[in-house]
Amino acid sequence: MDWNCTLTEERLSDVLDHTLSPRDSASFLAHASQCKRCARLVAQVGGIVSELRQLPWVEEPPFLSSKIIARTREIPRLAWSPAIWQTRFAMGIVTVAATFLIVFHAVGSGTPEKFQLSPASLYRDANRRIHLTYARGVRFVNDLRVVYEIESRLSSQPPAPGPRPHSDARPKPETAPPADRAFRRELASLETQNETPRSIP
Protein backbone atom coordinates (compact mmCIF):
# COMPACT_ATOMS: atom_id res chain seq x y z
CA MET A 1 0.00 0.00 0.00
CA ASP A 2 1.30 3.44 -0.96
CA TRP A 3 1.14 5.69 2.08
CA ASN A 4 0.90 9.46 1.66
CA CYS A 5 0.54 12.60 3.81
CA THR A 6 -3.27 12.68 3.45
CA LEU A 7 -3.48 9.14 4.78
CA THR A 8 -1.35 10.13 7.76
CA GLU A 9 -3.86 12.83 8.68
CA GLU A 10 -6.87 10.61 8.02
CA ARG A 11 -5.55 7.69 10.03
CA LEU A 12 -3.64 9.57 12.67
CA SER A 13 -5.74 8.13 15.51
CA ASP A 14 -5.12 4.60 14.25
CA VAL A 15 -1.41 5.35 14.24
CA LEU A 16 -1.50 6.78 17.77
CA ASP A 17 -3.78 4.08 19.18
CA HIS A 18 -1.74 1.34 17.46
CA THR A 19 -4.79 -0.03 15.66
CA LEU A 20 -3.19 -0.13 12.20
CA SER A 21 -2.81 -3.52 10.57
CA PRO A 22 0.82 -4.77 10.39
CA ARG A 23 0.89 -4.07 6.67
CA ASP A 24 -0.44 -0.51 7.04
CA SER A 25 1.87 0.07 9.96
CA ALA A 26 4.86 -0.90 7.83
CA SER A 27 3.68 1.39 5.02
CA PHE A 28 3.25 4.28 7.46
CA LEU A 29 6.70 3.77 8.99
CA ALA A 30 8.28 3.64 5.55
CA HIS A 31 6.55 6.91 4.62
CA ALA A 32 7.27 8.65 7.94
CA SER A 33 10.97 7.84 7.64
CA GLN A 34 11.01 9.83 4.38
CA CYS A 35 8.47 12.59 5.23
CA LYS A 36 9.56 15.02 7.96
CA ARG A 37 6.17 16.74 7.98
CA CYS A 38 4.29 13.53 8.79
CA ALA A 39 6.85 12.46 11.39
CA ARG A 40 6.53 15.86 13.08
CA LEU A 41 2.72 15.77 12.97
CA VAL A 42 2.56 12.34 14.56
CA ALA A 43 5.06 13.33 17.24
CA GLN A 44 3.21 16.57 18.01
CA VAL A 45 -0.31 15.14 18.21
CA GLY A 46 0.96 12.02 19.98
CA GLY A 47 2.65 14.20 22.60
CA ILE A 48 -0.54 16.18 23.19
CA VAL A 49 -2.66 13.04 23.46
CA SER A 50 -0.17 11.60 25.91
CA GLU A 51 -0.29 14.73 28.05
CA LEU A 52 -4.07 14.85 27.92
CA ARG A 53 -4.20 11.34 29.30
CA GLN A 54 -1.81 12.21 32.11
CA LEU A 55 -3.66 15.33 33.16
CA PRO A 56 -4.98 14.99 36.71
CA TRP A 57 -8.72 15.26 37.07
CA VAL A 58 -10.00 18.61 38.18
CA GLU A 59 -11.12 18.54 41.80
CA GLU A 60 -14.81 19.02 42.26
CA PRO A 61 -15.96 21.77 44.62
CA PRO A 62 -16.05 20.71 48.27
CA PHE A 63 -19.36 19.26 49.47
CA LEU A 64 -20.63 18.76 45.92
CA SER A 65 -21.51 15.13 46.70
CA SER A 66 -23.27 16.18 49.89
CA LYS A 67 -25.24 18.84 48.02
CA ILE A 68 -26.30 16.28 45.43
CA ILE A 69 -27.37 13.80 48.10
CA ALA A 70 -29.29 16.51 49.95
CA ARG A 71 -31.08 17.56 46.76
CA THR A 72 -32.01 14.04 45.79
CA ARG A 73 -33.42 13.40 49.28
CA GLU A 74 -36.14 15.92 48.46
CA ILE A 75 -37.32 13.75 45.56
CA PRO A 76 -39.93 11.16 46.58
CA ARG A 77 -38.93 7.51 46.51
CA LEU A 78 -41.46 6.94 43.74
CA ALA A 79 -38.59 7.81 41.40
CA TRP A 80 -37.12 4.40 42.12
CA SER A 81 -40.28 2.50 41.31
CA PRO A 82 -40.12 0.15 38.33
CA ALA A 83 -39.78 1.74 34.93
CA ILE A 84 -43.36 0.90 33.97
CA TRP A 85 -44.74 3.43 36.49
CA GLN A 86 -43.36 6.39 34.64
CA THR A 87 -45.45 9.26 33.33
CA ARG A 88 -44.72 8.43 29.71
CA PHE A 89 -46.36 5.02 30.13
CA ALA A 90 -49.48 6.40 31.88
CA MET A 91 -51.48 6.84 28.67
CA GLY A 92 -50.59 3.34 27.50
CA ILE A 93 -51.61 1.79 30.84
CA VAL A 94 -54.92 3.66 30.83
CA THR A 95 -55.61 2.54 27.24
CA VAL A 96 -54.90 -1.10 28.05
CA ALA A 97 -57.10 -0.93 31.16
CA ALA A 98 -59.93 0.64 29.15
CA THR A 99 -59.61 -2.05 26.47
CA PHE A 100 -59.88 -4.82 29.05
CA LEU A 101 -62.85 -3.09 30.63
CA ILE A 102 -64.65 -2.88 27.30
CA VAL A 103 -63.86 -6.51 26.44
CA PHE A 104 -65.06 -7.80 29.83
CA HIS A 105 -68.17 -5.69 29.56
CA ALA A 106 -68.86 -7.07 26.10
CA VAL A 107 -68.23 -10.65 27.21
CA GLY A 108 -70.58 -10.36 30.14
CA SER A 109 -70.64 -8.13 33.13
CA GLY A 110 -70.54 -9.39 36.66
CA THR A 111 -68.06 -11.24 38.74
CA PRO A 112 -65.26 -13.16 37.00
CA GLU A 113 -66.83 -16.51 37.95
CA LYS A 114 -69.91 -15.74 35.89
CA PHE A 115 -68.22 -15.82 32.52
CA GLN A 116 -65.86 -18.18 30.94
CA LEU A 117 -62.69 -16.95 29.33
CA SER A 118 -62.41 -19.85 26.91
CA PRO A 119 -62.33 -18.76 23.24
CA ALA A 120 -65.51 -20.74 22.40
CA SER A 121 -67.58 -19.09 25.10
CA LEU A 122 -66.13 -15.70 24.25
CA TYR A 123 -67.18 -16.25 20.63
CA ARG A 124 -70.67 -17.43 21.61
CA ASP A 125 -71.23 -14.45 23.89
CA ALA A 126 -69.95 -11.98 21.36
CA ASN A 127 -72.09 -13.57 18.62
CA ARG A 128 -75.19 -13.46 20.82
CA ARG A 129 -74.61 -9.84 21.67
CA ILE A 130 -74.11 -8.90 18.04
CA HIS A 131 -77.39 -10.56 17.04
CA LEU A 132 -79.26 -9.00 19.94
CA THR A 133 -77.98 -5.58 18.98
CA TYR A 134 -78.93 -6.21 15.36
CA ALA A 135 -82.45 -7.34 16.33
CA ARG A 136 -82.93 -4.28 18.51
CA GLY A 137 -81.79 -2.08 15.68
CA VAL A 138 -84.19 -3.69 13.22
CA ARG A 139 -87.06 -3.34 15.64
CA PHE A 140 -86.26 0.31 16.23
CA VAL A 141 -86.21 1.00 12.49
CA ASN A 142 -89.53 -0.81 12.05
CA ASP A 143 -91.08 1.21 14.85
CA LEU A 144 -89.91 4.40 13.25
CA ARG A 145 -91.33 3.29 9.92
CA VAL A 146 -94.73 2.66 11.48
CA VAL A 147 -94.75 6.02 13.20
CA TYR A 148 -93.82 7.84 10.03
CA GLU A 149 -96.44 5.91 8.07
CA ILE A 150 -99.13 6.84 10.58
CA GLU A 151 -98.02 10.44 10.54
CA SER A 152 -98.02 10.61 6.76
CA ARG A 153 -101.48 9.00 6.51
CA LEU A 154 -102.90 11.32 9.12
CA SER A 155 -101.55 14.36 7.35
CA SER A 156 -102.85 13.19 3.94
CA GLN A 157 -106.38 12.45 5.36
CA PRO A 158 -108.99 15.12 4.32
CA PRO A 159 -110.71 16.84 7.26
CA ALA A 160 -114.01 15.15 8.26
CA PRO A 161 -117.19 17.15 7.52
CA GLY A 162 -119.26 18.52 10.36
CA PRO A 163 -118.38 19.52 13.89
CA ARG A 164 -116.32 17.12 15.96
CA PRO A 165 -116.41 16.90 19.70
CA HIS A 166 -113.60 18.84 21.31
CA SER A 167 -113.77 17.19 24.69
CA ASP A 168 -112.45 13.80 23.53
CA ALA A 169 -109.34 13.53 21.40
CA ARG A 170 -110.32 10.12 20.04
CA PRO A 171 -113.63 10.08 18.17
CA LYS A 172 -116.10 7.37 19.09
CA PRO A 173 -116.28 4.48 16.60
CA GLU A 174 -120.03 4.98 16.01
CA THR A 175 -119.52 8.58 14.87
CA ALA A 176 -116.34 8.10 12.89
CA PRO A 177 -116.65 8.29 9.08
CA PRO A 178 -116.16 5.09 7.04
CA ALA A 179 -112.75 6.17 5.71
CA ASP A 180 -111.49 6.80 9.20
CA ARG A 181 -112.73 3.41 10.39
CA ALA A 182 -110.84 1.66 7.58
CA PHE A 183 -107.71 3.54 8.49
CA ARG A 184 -108.02 2.55 12.15
CA ARG A 185 -108.36 -1.09 11.23
CA GLU A 186 -105.20 -0.88 9.16
CA LEU A 187 -103.42 0.87 11.98
CA ALA A 188 -104.48 -1.80 14.47
CA SER A 189 -103.21 -4.53 12.17
CA LEU A 190 -99.88 -2.76 11.80
CA GLU A 191 -99.49 -2.36 15.55
CA THR A 192 -100.32 -6.02 16.10
CA GLN A 193 -97.71 -7.00 13.55
CA ASN A 194 -95.17 -4.76 15.19
CA GLU A 195 -95.78 -6.18 18.66
CA THR A 196 -95.33 -9.77 17.56
CA PRO A 197 -92.14 -11.07 19.24
CA ARG A 198 -89.39 -11.76 16.74
CA SER A 199 -87.31 -14.84 16.92
CA ILE A 200 -83.74 -14.06 17.80
CA PRO A 201 -81.18 -16.24 16.16
Added chain:
Amino acid sequence: MEPDAQLVRLCVRGDGPSWEELVRRHTRRVYNLCYRFTGNAATAEDLSQEVFIRVYRTLASYQSTEGAFTTWLTCVTRNLLVDHYRRTRRERLTDSIDQMPQFQDRPSQVRLPDTLAQASELSAQVQQALGKLSPELREAVILRDLQGLDYQEIQVVLQVPEGTVKSRINRGRLELARILEEMGVRPV
Protein backbone atom coordinates in the same frame (compact mmCIF):
# COMPACT_ATOMS: atom_id res chain seq x y z
CA MET B 1 -21.76 -8.51 38.74
CA GLU B 2 -20.16 -5.07 38.39
CA PRO B 3 -19.98 -3.28 41.79
CA ASP B 4 -21.83 -0.27 40.41
CA ALA B 5 -24.59 -2.48 39.06
CA GLN B 6 -24.91 -4.06 42.50
CA LEU B 7 -25.20 -0.60 44.06
CA VAL B 8 -27.83 0.38 41.52
CA ARG B 9 -29.85 -2.73 42.36
CA LEU B 10 -29.74 -1.84 46.03
CA CYS B 11 -30.70 1.76 45.25
CA VAL B 12 -33.73 0.68 43.25
CA ARG B 13 -34.81 -1.44 46.21
CA GLY B 14 -34.76 1.75 48.27
CA ASP B 15 -31.37 1.58 49.95
CA GLY B 16 -30.32 5.18 50.68
CA PRO B 17 -26.66 4.51 51.67
CA SER B 18 -26.09 2.77 48.32
CA TRP B 19 -27.24 5.86 46.51
CA GLU B 20 -24.87 7.99 48.59
CA GLU B 21 -22.02 5.63 47.75
CA LEU B 22 -22.88 5.79 44.07
CA VAL B 23 -22.90 9.59 44.13
CA ARG B 24 -19.59 9.85 45.99
CA ARG B 25 -17.99 7.37 43.63
CA HIS B 26 -18.94 9.18 40.43
CA THR B 27 -19.18 12.86 41.33
CA ARG B 28 -15.65 13.65 40.17
CA ARG B 29 -16.10 11.91 36.82
CA VAL B 30 -19.34 13.75 36.10
CA TYR B 31 -17.97 17.08 37.31
CA ASN B 32 -14.87 16.73 35.14
CA LEU B 33 -16.91 15.91 32.08
CA CYS B 34 -19.15 18.93 32.70
CA TYR B 35 -16.21 21.18 33.46
CA ARG B 36 -14.20 20.15 30.42
CA PHE B 37 -17.21 20.65 28.20
CA THR B 38 -18.43 24.00 29.57
CA GLY B 39 -15.14 25.45 30.83
CA ASN B 40 -16.89 27.03 33.79
CA ALA B 41 -16.66 25.73 37.36
CA ALA B 42 -20.01 27.12 38.56
CA THR B 43 -21.88 25.82 35.51
CA ALA B 44 -20.18 22.46 35.86
CA GLU B 45 -21.27 22.26 39.50
CA ASP B 46 -24.89 23.06 38.65
CA LEU B 47 -24.87 20.62 35.75
CA SER B 48 -23.37 17.87 37.90
CA GLN B 49 -26.25 18.26 40.33
CA GLU B 50 -28.76 18.15 37.49
CA VAL B 51 -27.09 15.03 36.12
CA PHE B 52 -27.43 13.17 39.40
CA ILE B 53 -31.04 14.30 39.82
CA ARG B 54 -31.79 12.93 36.38
CA VAL B 55 -29.91 9.74 37.20
CA TYR B 56 -31.87 9.43 40.44
CA ARG B 57 -35.16 9.73 38.58
CA THR B 58 -34.26 7.24 35.86
CA LEU B 59 -32.13 4.82 37.84
CA ALA B 60 -34.63 2.00 37.45
CA SER B 61 -34.24 2.17 33.67
CA TYR B 62 -30.55 1.24 33.84
CA GLN B 63 -29.96 -2.33 32.64
CA SER B 64 -26.59 -3.79 33.62
CA THR B 65 -26.83 -6.19 30.69
CA GLU B 66 -26.72 -3.30 28.23
CA GLY B 67 -23.37 -1.93 29.42
CA ALA B 68 -21.36 -0.55 32.29
CA PHE B 69 -22.93 1.93 34.66
CA THR B 70 -20.14 4.40 33.85
CA THR B 71 -21.11 4.36 30.17
CA TRP B 72 -24.77 4.89 31.04
CA LEU B 73 -23.87 7.72 33.41
CA THR B 74 -21.66 9.34 30.76
CA CYS B 75 -24.53 9.03 28.30
CA VAL B 76 -26.92 10.81 30.68
CA THR B 77 -24.32 13.51 31.35
CA ARG B 78 -23.62 14.02 27.68
CA ASN B 79 -27.34 14.35 26.86
CA LEU B 80 -27.71 16.96 29.57
CA LEU B 81 -24.64 18.81 28.30
CA VAL B 82 -26.10 18.87 24.80
CA ASP B 83 -29.37 20.24 26.22
CA HIS B 84 -27.41 22.87 28.11
CA TYR B 85 -25.38 23.78 25.03
CA ARG B 86 -28.53 24.26 22.95
CA ARG B 87 -30.20 26.24 25.72
CA THR B 88 -27.30 28.65 26.06
CA ARG B 89 -26.43 28.95 22.38
CA ARG B 90 -28.28 32.26 21.98
CA GLU B 91 -26.55 33.74 25.03
CA ARG B 92 -23.16 32.72 23.73
CA LEU B 93 -23.82 34.23 20.31
CA THR B 94 -24.55 37.60 21.89
CA ASP B 95 -21.41 37.52 24.01
CA SER B 96 -18.47 39.47 22.69
CA ILE B 97 -15.04 37.91 22.56
CA ASP B 98 -13.91 40.12 25.44
CA GLN B 99 -16.66 38.73 27.61
CA MET B 100 -15.69 35.13 26.99
CA PRO B 101 -15.41 33.26 30.29
CA GLN B 102 -11.95 33.00 31.66
CA PHE B 103 -11.15 29.34 32.04
CA GLN B 104 -10.16 28.52 35.53
CA ASP B 105 -8.69 25.25 36.52
CA ARG B 106 -8.75 24.88 40.24
CA PRO B 107 -10.42 27.55 42.27
CA SER B 108 -7.81 27.27 44.96
CA GLN B 109 -5.38 29.86 46.22
CA VAL B 110 -3.02 27.27 47.68
CA ARG B 111 0.57 27.54 46.43
CA LEU B 112 1.33 24.42 44.47
CA PRO B 113 4.61 22.58 43.98
CA ASP B 114 6.22 23.08 40.55
CA THR B 115 5.03 19.85 38.94
CA LEU B 116 1.49 20.41 40.12
CA ALA B 117 1.65 24.02 39.04
CA GLN B 118 2.85 22.98 35.58
CA ALA B 119 0.10 20.40 35.33
CA SER B 120 -2.40 22.99 36.44
CA GLU B 121 -1.15 25.47 33.86
CA LEU B 122 -1.25 22.88 31.10
CA SER B 123 -4.72 21.84 32.23
CA ALA B 124 -5.90 25.44 31.94
CA GLN B 125 -4.33 25.77 28.48
CA VAL B 126 -5.91 22.53 27.34
CA GLN B 127 -9.22 23.75 28.67
CA GLN B 128 -8.86 26.97 26.72
CA ALA B 129 -8.02 25.05 23.55
CA LEU B 130 -10.93 22.65 24.08
CA GLY B 131 -13.26 25.63 24.31
CA LYS B 132 -12.29 26.58 20.76
CA LEU B 133 -13.21 23.19 19.32
CA SER B 134 -16.64 22.55 17.88
CA PRO B 135 -18.94 20.71 20.35
CA GLU B 136 -18.86 17.47 18.33
CA LEU B 137 -15.06 17.34 18.21
CA ARG B 138 -14.74 18.56 21.79
CA GLU B 139 -16.93 15.85 23.29
CA ALA B 140 -15.19 13.17 21.25
CA VAL B 141 -11.73 14.24 22.44
CA ILE B 142 -12.88 14.66 26.05
CA LEU B 143 -14.47 11.21 26.14
CA ARG B 144 -11.49 9.52 24.52
CA ASP B 145 -8.44 11.28 25.93
CA LEU B 146 -9.64 12.81 29.19
CA GLN B 147 -12.29 10.35 30.32
CA GLY B 148 -10.50 7.33 28.87
CA LEU B 149 -13.49 5.68 27.20
CA ASP B 150 -12.82 3.21 24.39
CA TYR B 151 -14.30 3.57 20.92
CA GLN B 152 -17.24 1.27 21.55
CA GLU B 153 -18.22 3.09 24.72
CA ILE B 154 -18.01 6.43 22.92
CA GLN B 155 -20.14 4.97 20.16
CA VAL B 156 -22.80 4.11 22.74
CA VAL B 157 -22.60 7.51 24.42
CA LEU B 158 -22.69 9.58 21.23
CA GLN B 159 -25.04 7.21 19.40
CA VAL B 160 -23.13 7.51 16.14
CA PRO B 161 -21.39 4.82 14.07
CA GLU B 162 -17.85 3.80 14.97
CA GLY B 163 -16.48 5.38 11.78
CA THR B 164 -17.92 8.74 12.81
CA VAL B 165 -16.46 8.36 16.31
CA LYS B 166 -13.01 7.69 14.88
CA SER B 167 -13.30 10.54 12.42
CA ARG B 168 -14.36 13.00 15.13
CA ILE B 169 -11.59 11.96 17.48
CA ASN B 170 -9.06 12.24 14.68
CA ARG B 171 -10.19 15.67 13.57
CA GLY B 172 -10.52 16.82 17.18
CA ARG B 173 -6.97 15.82 18.01
CA LEU B 174 -5.57 17.49 14.89
CA GLU B 175 -7.53 20.65 15.59
CA LEU B 176 -6.52 20.65 19.25
CA ALA B 177 -2.86 20.25 18.30
CA ARG B 178 -3.14 23.16 15.88
CA ILE B 179 -4.79 25.41 18.49
CA LEU B 180 -2.26 24.50 21.17
CA GLU B 181 0.57 25.19 18.74
CA GLU B 182 -0.91 28.60 18.02
CA MET B 183 -1.05 29.21 21.75
CA GLY B 184 2.61 28.28 21.99
CA VAL B 185 2.04 25.11 23.96
CA ARG B 186 4.38 22.32 22.99
CA PRO B 187 4.29 18.81 24.38
CA VAL B 188 7.24 17.87 26.55
